Amino acid sequence: MKITVIGAGNVGATASLRIAEKQLAKEVVLIDIVEGIPQGKALDMYESGPVALFDTCIYGSNDYKDSENSDIVLITAGLARKPGMTREDLLMKNTAIIKEVTEQVMKYSKNPIIIMVSNPLDVMTYVAHTISGLAKERVIGMAGVLDTARFRSFIAEELNVSMQDINAFVLGGHGDSMVPIVKYTSIAGIPITELLPKEKIDAIVERTRNGGIEIVNHLKTGSAYYAPAASAVEMIEAIVKDRKRILPCTTMLNGQFGIDGVFCGVPVKLGKNGIEQILEINLSDDELEALQKSAALVAENCKSLQSVLS
Ligand SMILES: NC(=O)C1=CN([C@@H]2O[C@H](COP(=O)(O)OP(=O)(O)OC[C@H]3O[C@@H](n4cnc5c(N)ncnc54)[C@H](O)[C@@H]3O)[C@@H](O)[C@H]2O)C=CC1
Numbered sequence: 001m002k003i004t005v006i007g008a009g010n011v012g013a014t015a016s017l018r019i020a021e022k023q024l025a026k027e028v029v030l031i032d033i034v035e036g037i038p039q040g041k042a043l044d045m046y047e048s049g050p051v052a053l054f055d056t057c058i059y060g061s062n063d064y065k066d067s068e069n070s071d072i073v074l075i076t077a078g079l080a081r082k083p084g085m086t087r088e089d090l091l092m093k094n095t096a097i098i099k100e101v102t103e104q105v106m107k108y109s110k111n112p113i114i115i116m117v118s119n120p121l122d123v124m125t126y127v128a129h130t131i132s133g134l135a136k137e138r139v140i141g142m143a144g145v146l147d148t149a150r151f152r153s154f155i156a157e158e159l160n161v162s163m164q165d166i167n168a169f170v171l172g173g174h175g176d177s178m179v180p181i182v183k184y185t186s187i188a189g190i191p192i193t194e195l196l197p198k199e200k201i202d203a204i205v206e207r208t209r210n211g212g213i214e215i216v217n218h219l220k221t222g223s224a225y226y227a228p229a230a231s232a233v234e235m236i237e238a239i240v241k242d243r244k245r246i247l248p249c250t251t252m253l254n255g256q257f258g259i260d261g262v263f264c265g266v267p268v269k270l271g272k273n274g275i276e277q278i279l280e281i282n283l284s285d286d287e288l289e290a291l292q293k294s295a296a297l298v299a300e301n302c303k304s305l306q307s308v309l310s
């Protein structure tokens with residue numbers, strides 16, 4: 001297994017180290033546009049191997065040739081937002097970056113699975129899919145796992161119970177319009193509505209929607225990376241180990257949930273072939289409407305890129 005991580009910044013470097021520590025690949029290549037950074041960070045990580053007990057070969061490069069024959073490519077290249085910005089403010093600059101990155105990746109790997117992290121997430125997944133020409137099952141966006149991790153962590157904190165016992169799904173686009181699905185949120189199988197009053201659930205839903213900007217406002221210089229990296233690596237682990245995990249991921253919908261031709265976060269089965277199934281679960285009328293609205297916003301942004309991508 002060879003995994004290439006594009007972007008040696010906060011998310012990319014953190015994810016690379018987690019991949020090595022979990023021994024998910026024999027080879028990890030960290031690529032960035034800035035000279036020295038991927039080489040220095042990767043060497044530093046490699047030197048932690050004897051202490052952290054991994055044998056993964058991890059190295060940095062500015063040359064995409066080193067990504068040759070990758071099985072999985074994690075894309076984290078691009079700008080991150082700062083306080084006062086929305087993820088959509090990154091649209092034009094990150095589109096140019098993701099277009100170039102995807103072209104380079106496809107020069108050297110025939111049929112990789114691409115996991116997109118760069119924002120605005122759903123639109124960047126669309127850009128990578130369009131440019132790469134890969135099957136839609138092989139271009140997957142990371143957002144739902146992160147948004148759901150935030151939702152689960154806030155619920156665990158509120159109830160003072162283990163995070164492990166919280167099951168939930170946050171669907172839709174990765175933005176203010178994301179849709180935490182209360183109906184399928186449970187604590188060791190007990191519906192959340194039996195353990196928390198509506199006002200508390202509403203407050204947790206709201207905090208989840210603002211989970212990204214909450215961190216940006218603390219950090220001031222960039223955005224979250226520990227939970228995002230952990231979330232991307234959970235998806236990689238499901239693929240590498242062919243675990244058939246059911247996780248909320250961004251994928252192209254073709255009629256499911258009444259949404260057509262748009263990338264949007266929904267529950268999927270993840271295994272060695274990428275997205276192996278989309279689970280079209282029953283949603284309440286309100287939740288379905290919110291999901292469709294969220295997808296419509298993604299579609300609008302994708303449409304605005306038509307001239308750039310053609
Ligand atoms: N989907 C999600 O849930 C999340 C998405 N993000 C997004 O991930 C992206 C990365 O975030 P961070 O790692 O915090 O940013 P960062 O600024 O720490 O790292 C970005 C890296 O990309 C590199 N880069 C820029 N242009 C490039 C190019 N053309 N080719 C190769 N590398 C290039 C930069 O040199 C930098 O090292 C941002 O767009 C951010 O908004 C971040 C967290 C969660």
Ligand SMILES: O=C([O-])CC(=O)C(=O)O
Nearest residue numbers: 081087119212213223224
């Ligand atoms: O908030 C941001 O810009 C980064 C991100 O997507 C997140 O942390 O959810």
